[in-house]
Amino acid sequence: MLRVGLTGGIGAGKSTVATRLAVHGAVVIDSDAIAREVVEPGTQGLNELVAAFGTDILDADGALNRPALAAKAFSDETARSRLNAIVHPLIGARTAELMAGAAPGSIVVHDVPLLVENGLAPNYHLVIVVDAPEQTRVRRLVETRGMTEQDARARIAAQVDEAERRAVADVWLDNSGATDDVLGEVDRLWAERLKPFEANVRLRHPRAPMRPRLVPYDPTWPAQAARALARIRRVVGERVLRADHIGSTSVPGLPAKDVLDLQLTVSTLDDADGFAEELSDAGFVRAEGQWWDDPVDSGAEVWPKRFHFGADPQRPVNLHVRSPATPAWRLALLFAEFLRAHPAECDAYAAVKYRLAEEHETTDGYAEEKQGWVNAAFARAETWAAETGWSPGPLA
DSSP: EHHHHHOOOTOOHHHHHHHHHHTOOOOEEEEHHHHTTTTTTHHHHHHHHHHHHHHGGOOSSSSHHHHHHHHHTSOOOOOHHHHHHHHHHHHHHHHHHHHHTTTOOOOEEEEEETTTTTTTTGGEEEEEEEOHHHHHHHHHHHHHOOHHHHHHHHHHHOOHHHHHHHOOOEEEESSSSSSHHHHHHHHEEEIIHHHHHHHHHHHOOOOOOOOEEEEEOTTHHHHHHHHHEEEEHHHHHGGGEEEEESGGGTTTOOOEEEEEEEEEEHHHHHHHHHHHHHHHHEEEESSOOOOOOOOOOHHHOOEEEEEEEOTTTTSSSSEEETTTTTTTTHHHHHHHHHHHOOOOHHHHHHHHHHHHHHHHHHHHHHHHHHHHHHHHHHHHHHHHHHHHOOOOOOOO
């Protein structure tokens, strides 16, 4: 299945987006609804809350009196921790149960108000954030929820800010205008990204060949790479020595193909084979066949590696998996650092890239001819590394 995290600040209109995705066929799991479900009368959750906080948290019908619970549970940090220790595992177990029950091929949308606060973003293939200006959100809360303006602003101020939400957002939906506007965005997102993404993961579809089209440096590339690496680390854990953003998109100011190059360094390629299917399920599909790097000043015929590609049709990723058995992992880090430290080298590389992109119809031909310049740059980079004492740092 494709796991999609959906979040947004209070009053942003997240439920509008969730409802539309459900219309398209998404399996929507509402964390707020689950939080209510696990403490309904007769549940283990409610029984544990009563044992912890007393019978006066119940109303006359034996249901949970939420204001009464809040008065006790939020009185101090110890009480809050006791509440969380009871409720959070129950919510997590019920969420896992609902996800496991989704049919193969499903697109599961997990509606989570505290997705950012709880650090959940790496658990999903994609994160959608719904947003609207504060004044719009305040007006909605006053009109639809009966809050005072002061209460509405206090609730908004208590949540994470826009910058923190943007840091995890693969998709940013502006819900400040007419409802039809955001619904149209959701329709396009479903058809052009979510459905193809799910199919690519499930069927292990290879990425279609691309032309070597260069675009100006995008200052959001490092943040996009950080999100992808967080998802990868969530899968591989301690089974890798390091994970890095490499290649042209890691060099500020350098034009590049809009493809993120990432690198995992593993002890052996057998380790990489051991988690290949897990990475594929997480949206980084292993490419078939044999993959290698061309040796540089070496007697070896090839430098073997593994290669995965991002299945998200609107965020291409190349994931190179290398081991210290060859120098390729180090050269990838050195080359990017060398370019960052030498603007003239960066400009010269950009000129070569633009020329070859015009001359070649496919990325294979472009990359093959470019390698000669890159190999010569490796030699200059090694000289610089020796002079400055540069090192990629120890492997874990």
